[in-house]
Amino acid sequence: MGTKQSIPGGLTRRQAATALAAWAMTSALPRARAQTTELFTAADVAYAQSLRERGLKDTQAYALVESLVTEVGARAAGSPNDARAVQWALARLRQLGLANVRAEPVPLRAWQRGPAQARLTAPYPHTLVMTALGNSVGTPPQGLEAEVAYYADLQALKADDSERPRGRLVFIDQKTDRTRDGSGYGRAVAARSMGAVEAARRGAVAVVIRSIGTDHDRIAHTGAMRYDAQVAQIPAFAVSVPDADLIARLHARGLVPRLQVSLQSQSGVVATSHNVIGEVPGTDLAEQVVLIGAHLDSWDVGHGALDDGAGVAIVTAAARLLMEGGRRPRRTVRVVLFANEENGFDGANAYGEKYQGVKHQLIGESDFGAGRVWRLAGRARPEAVPVFTAMGGVLAPLGIELAEGPALNQGSPGPDAGVLMRRHGWPAIALTQDGTGYFDVHHTENDTLDKIDATQLAQNVSAWAVVAWLAAQAPVDFAPLPPG
Amino acid sequence: MGTKQSIPGGLTRRQAATALAAWAMTSALPRARAQTTELFTAADVAYAQSLRERGLKDTQAYALVESLVTEVGARAAGSPNDARAVQWALARLRQLGLANVRAEPVPLRAWQRGPAQARLTAPYPHTLVMTALGNSVGTPPQGLEAEVAYYADLQALKADDSERPRGRLVFIDQKTDRTRDGSGYGRAVAARSMGAVEAARRGAVAVVIRSIGTDHDRIAHTGAMRYDAQVAQIPAFAVSVPDADLIARLHARGLVPRLQVSLQSQSGVVATSHNVIGEVPGTDLAEQVVLIGAHLDSWDVGHGALDDGAGVAIVTAAARLLMEGGRRPRRTVRVVLFANEENGFDGANAYGEKYQGVKHQLIGESDFGAGRVWRLAGRARPEAVPVFTAMGGVLAPLGIELAEGPALNQGSPGPDAGVLMRRHGWPAIALTQDGTGYFDVHHTENDTLDKIDATQLAQNVSAWAVVAWLAAQAPVDFAPLPPG
Numbered sequence: 001m002g003t004k005q006s007i008p009g010g011l012t013r014r015q016a017a018t019a020l021a022a023w024a025m026t027s028a029l030p031r032a033r034a035q036t037t038e039l040f041t042a043a044d045v046a047y048a049q050s051l052r053e054r055g056l057k058d059t060q061a062y063a064l065v066e067s068l069v070t071e072v073g074a075r076a077a078g079s080p081n082d083a084r085a086v087q088w089a090l091a092r093l094r095q096l097g098l099a100n101v102r103a104e105p106v107p108l109r110a111w112q113r114g115p116a117q118a119r120l121t122a123p124y125p126h127t128l129v130m131t132a133l134g135n136s137v138g139t140p141p142q143g144l145e146a147e148v149a150y151y152a153d154l155q156a157l158k159a160d161d162s163e164r165p166r167g168r169l170v171f172i173d174q175k176t177d178r179t180r181d182g183s184g185y186g187r188a189v190a191a192r193s194m195g196a197v198e199a200a201r202r203g204a205v206a207v208v209i210r211s212i213g214t215d216h217d218r219i220a221h222t223g224a225m226r227y228d229a230q231v232a233q234i235p236a237f238a239v240s241v242p243d244a245d246l247i248a249r250l251h252a253r254g255l256v257p258r259l260q261v262s263l264q265s266q267s268g269v270v271a272t273s274h275n276v277i278g279e280v281p282g283t284d285l286a287e288q289v290v291l292i293g294a295h296l297d298s299w300d301v302g303h304g305a306l307d308d309g310a311g312v313a314i315v316t317a318a319a320r321l322l323m324e325g326g327r328r329p330r331r332t333v334r335v336v337l338f339a340n341e342e343n344g345f346d347g348a349n350a351y352g353e354k355y356q357g358v359k360h361q362l363i364g365e366s367d368f369g370a371g372r373v374w375r376l377a378g379r380a381r382p383e384a385v386p387v388f389t390a391m392g393g394v395l396a397p398l399g400i401e402l403a404e405g406p407a408l409n410q411g412s413p414g415p416d417a418g419v420l421m422r423r424h425g426w427p428a429i430a431l432t433q434d435g436t437g438y439f440d441v442h443h444t445e446n447d448t449l450d451k452i453d454a455t456q457l458a459q460n461v462s463a464w465a466v467v468a469w470l471a472a473q474a475p476v477d478f479a480p481l482p483p484g
Numbered sequence: 485m486g487t488k489q490s491i492p493g494g495l496t497r498r499q500a501a502t503a504l505a506a507w508a509m510t511s512a513l514p515r516a517r518a519q520t521t522e523l524f525t526a527a528d529v530a531y532a533q534s535l536r537e538r539g540l541k542d543t544q545a546y547a548l549v550e551s552l553v554t555e556v557g558a559r560a561a562g563s564p565n566d567a568r569a570v571q572w573a574l575a576r577l578r579q580l581g582l583a584n585v586r587a588e589p590v591p592l593r594a595w596q597r598g599p600a601q602a603r604l605t606a607p608y609p610h611t612l613v614m615t616a617l618g619n620s621v622g623t624p625p626q627g628l629e630a631e632v633a634y635y636a637d638l639q640a641l642k643a644d645d646s647e648r649p650r651g652r653l654v655f656i657d658q659k660t661d662r663t664r665d666g667s668g669y670g671r672a673v674a675a676r677s678m679g680a681v682e683a684a685r686r687g688a689v690a691v692v693i694r695s696i697g698t699d700h701d702r703i704a705h706t707g708a709m710r711y712d713a714q715v716a717q718i719p720a721f722a723v724s725v726p727d728a729d730l731i732a733r734l735h736a737r738g739l740v741p742r743l744q745v746s747l748q749s750q751s752g753v754v755a756t757s758h759n760v761i762g763e764v765p766g767t768d769l770a771e772q773v774v775l776i777g778a779h780l781d782s783w784d785v786g787h788g789a790l791d792d793g794a795g796v797a798i799v800t801a802a803a804r805l806l807m808e809g810g811r812r813p814r815r816t817v818r819v820v821l822f823a824n825e826e827n828g829f830d831g832a833n834a835y836g837e838k839y840q841g842v843k844h845q846l847i848g849e850s851d852f853g854a855g856r857v858w859r860l861a862g863r864a865r866p867e868a869v870p871v872f873t874a875m876g877g878v879l880a881p882l883g884i885e886l887a888e889g890p891a892l893n894q895g896s897p898g899p900d901a902g903v904l905m906r907r908h909g910w911p912a913i914a915l916t917q918d919g920t921g922y923f924d925v926h927h928t929e930n931d932t933l934d935k936i937d938a939t940q941l942a943q944n945v946s947a948w949a950v951v952a953w954l955a956a957q958a959p960v961d962f963a964p965l966p967p968g
Contacts, residue, residue, distance in 0.1 A: 071737075084608065246932075253555075
């Protein structure tokens, strides 16, 4: 302590002292010693602590996600179930006492999954467990069949300037590493999003990838992919990890598997979804917004429990804590349940367009499953960084650490919030969840309620309530963001 | 030690002393102290120990199962893949140097799975992950739809003499407990095998069960069910555990789910499979057989890696150890890879008919996945029980214990071996594997190579080689079985 090197977050000594003061307040010191810091009044900090403790006892979040997946189920953007999810959300936000509850239309062009199947036809008949990737075009009605051209990963495909992919079905055996912070997914996911473009560029008739996931289940992972207007659109799908292993073992034997696939889908279906919004009204700074978000839509394949029923439940329960706590925040805390995060960010885009003139103090999103939060990082003007440190002080008893060094102010919020941060320069917060097991079930049929732990969910509620409260009370503006 | 109560297996003091002598030989005593017991020569025990040590270094079993699931895949009895599995097995047994390698025809009536799907139609549309149970009749071509009548377990259904099931689709939410010895499965499986009969007796139009499995994957477990000639045959299928949870949660809310199902299948398809046999020829007692078996067929849904590619690999690799060890057994050790264990025991029945006149010293079967062996129990005339104890002595360093008390001579061998034991009174051995995780993947699409641990497989090889050798050398006849 005390040396420059040991001060986390690259803070000045004075900022660090402030942060330490906030931190000290969270420990078991006699109340008399809890003093007003330059940032927060003692009452505000004490209230944050009480939110934290009440959050840990929360049962509302689990009840919400249980209700959503039981009464609505999967809810692909633009589908009838998505419309039912919007009604569900409106009813729940109202029931929980939030103010200004409303659904705001989000026009979108939906992609609709149709029947799909794939099988090996050589060296012997074998049915593959597969799923179309989001946005994939269909095959001809009778399907297509081709030899497999094996690539260990996307890089190997990109490096191949031979004719091998031409007329073949390119298989990308990209592995996804299990990591706590999702970086393994981050490194692998381009095989899903860009595989079709790279394969089509080389004349392939279709692309199939090893599921971008860390499990070993015969369950394939879907997820969005995209095309390049300059390159032919070819069908794209994923097979389960054990099926990918099988293809790899056949390849390793020098055999050339043949694969038959038929895949139906519809792109550009005109539909409407809604962002659902509810608020904890602010007081003296009510026109400023602290946005805590999640996305209401899910992929069609699972129940959307972790992705992102959990996030919906967490931020809604956190707002309810703020609503019922007896004190009103200075700024307005706004829950936004975004439409169509999964395949287009239409909800985020619509929100940004509508509210671009509104001052957003902070935006955050819970969209990384239901694991406990373990790290906080923000993105704000440097003068506001001590607020993140102060937040970290209150959150430390939850096992939440501050991102270290410059990373403390390089937080990358959830996907919708990320879109808004980049487009509108709104300050952001990232409460990073433990994603060690998340990519076992992410974007699969296996995304169901039984994978959610109610205790870890409550820890999330606790963290979001604290962060929203302190952002709403902060005496400093978080905007404008530093460049970069 | 020494008191009657502490002697395992209900042995006499003299038997126990013999067993202890055998046991002592396995410990690190100087070789000079290893003496001939009444049961085995020191050379036979030393050879058993060398088999044990070589077995632990085995890599053949993993290579075999890898080859089977990669080059053949799933192999439902009577299917073209089953025929390929027979060819595969013949080639492998010959390659490994076994003698008298042959395929013996097994006529059977196969059940063939057709397309099947089920979905909730109320309270909202939701696609269920399901699989037809083996032997299920199909629905009418257009499918059928009915309200769900919920039962927490088979017992609850049996206890219901109301009209509630009539015209409805009976749902049995039978849970399967996770246990090491498979007893949880044993307690639950009647819901699968008998559910249709109990539901049809009460006028139900179909029966759907919670998968008999311990996992929480959106993967349904198949398995055999049967009908009663006195009762209408209704379609029977299983849904995945998370889907069963969903139905249960809807039921708990007082909602009555409606379910639409269409299921195609064909029963009684005339087909031929084969038992594949290979031998380690005996010497002075060559006409007597020590049978170590497994089943070559698998359900169609997975790759048949654990069920029972692992067993095929284990007993084959054990026989190879015996073949290559330099010494020949007194009795013939016969590997039998049974046809159609999964849905009819046709291979076991055909084997029994053909070889009923042959003296079988001992029969055993490896068919409980790929987990390590942790317990030995036999079934023989009382005079032979000390042999089991002596086997236990050699196996103890592998972490294998003897079943305690009367259970030592109440072993229940694998399914085919069990059929033969009951029908022909042949003595039997059970090497119980750790089945803690087995029912996560048993009878599912998830039964794939990646769930097999090569080290645990080698421990199995080691145990089977020891047991087969000592049974082949034993100076006592194991038959006839005691009554009961």
